[in-house]
Amino acid sequence: MAENSGADPAVEGKSEENAATGGTIIMVTVKTPKDKEEIAISEDASVSQFKEEISKRFKAKQDQLVLIFAGKILKDGDTLGQHGIKDGLTVHLVIKTAQNSGLSPNSSNAGTANPGSAANLGTSQGSGPSPAPSQPANLFTGFGDLSSLANLGMGSSNFMELQQQMQRQLMSNPEMLSQIMENPLVQNMMSNPDLMRQMIMANPQMQQLMERNPEISHMLNNPELMRQTMELARNPAMMQEMMRNQDRALSNLESIPGGYNALRRMYTDIQEPMFSAAREQFGNNPFSALGGNADSSGAQPSRTENREPLPNPWGPPDASSTGTGTTTTSTTTSTTPSVSNPLGIGSSSLGNGVFNSPGMQSLMQQISENPQLMQNMLSAPYMRITVTPENPPPPSSGLGSTPAAGTNPTQQQLMQQMLQMFAGGNASTQTPEVRFQQQLEQLSAMGFINREANLQALIATGGDINAAIERLLGSQPS
């Protein structure tokens, strides 16, 4: 009967089970997201007594404490015994800080708006189709970034408006653009072709363009192409490379009789309207935002069948796709397991850690460019080969039991594909010979009869015919 819990008159009900009755003391671990403490409490204690102890230890008010055990919220009137809380068990604690889910409003300036706004756009889109029972207001407070958006004055949850504003910010600041591209979240988003297509199609100018030029909509609807584009767009460095190759290829095209006219036609019909549409939004030539293709690539027309959607609100629009080689022969990084893609892991689903680690990235690029390097790596002493076609049980000689780099050709392919997949972007999933079949034929038609050398050159250049030709000719400028 004694109010053993001190000055707290808020104990309702069950007041007969207070510590004065001399229950045994148990140690209960109270765990918050940040840390945990052990609290000694009588096993007959009520929840409110428990909370009092906790509030002293955690320096929080009792009203702010939310105790959870076994999925149930412990109410003040309950007892510990009621919930089965015994010695040594863990109770979870959440300290409510404010009604706004305790998130500090983000004073976003342009700098921090980078990943923040990226998350915002994704968030506002994600919250749209979400079937969550909570109202949008709850989501706004639940995600700190959105509440920061409100602070910015961009309180609109309309995706289109957000997009427009973001674009304007982006295009006025190329630095920010490259920063955004680096952001793993953005890269994640861009690896979702459906998402990208939606975003692009939502742009009214693109829609007009598509009406005028049905090829463009055809191209947008080609998932292969979109995926290629996404991979390119994600990796600005690689894209610059691609564009340079493209430009070289195009300059070849000019030399064909009548070719120049074809180029001009392409440009005026297709590319110019796209550029104008893009320019209206971006305020300058989209290519200059890349900050790397200063000279001719800006106005350079591209091949007809490799048209990329230009107004990419998230990043550098690439008006030049991969060469015909990689487009037609590679199966890209689909995520369904197939014979040629045994691991079935899309490089996008593997995440960005591999891409983002610069050392790793350069290593992988080197490897994919130089298969000899990979062979060396594989045959290093700690990766000794033991595999016969039947599965070997224990590894011989030390640590390695990896698929042979030299013995079993199918497993060699496997390893190669695996490593190529790790390398991302220009990864393909077939053996070089199959991949470059078309290029090989073209090369031999051009008069390069040394198939071996052709293959080597193609592997080294990743399927780019013109670069391969240059290699074969001893880096003679084309």
Added chain:
Amino acid sequence: MDSNGTAFPVQLYIYDLSRGMARQLSPIMLGKQLDGIWHTSIVVYGDEFFFGGVGISSCPPGGTMLGPPDTVVELGNTEVTEEIFMDYLSSLGETTYRGERYRLFEHNCNTFTNEVAQFLTGMKIPSYITDLPSEVLSTPFGQVLRPILDSIHIAPPGGNVINSQNNHS
């Protein structure tokens, strides 16, 4: 009796990142049978929550690039309301589950899921999932690949990052 009637079902979504290849290749490569490379997430309040290289993310259930889950485990019901849960997630996201704290072997998506599952329901996730890193590391091949794998951050695209404040340095 003490329940005020609100109970939110909690589910565990299990994905095999290797799409079946681990089941086929693991005997060859690792010398032991692994049925999958498991990535898990918690689905509650109609949203899916998971931890990856970018921090704690959320999306509509099955909304990542991984598509629908391979297995769904019912973890039971929770009385925790969404508001409390988001509070909790924010605190987690500031401390132990920031994006940079992601470690493929020791502190990955399954670590997060395990903790959240215990918070919400008191139950842990199946042990074959949490045992996976140690299973891999106990093989010679796993040890060899460890430096490479350590740098991999699995972050299935399609989610929105939950952050209470943007990364301070």
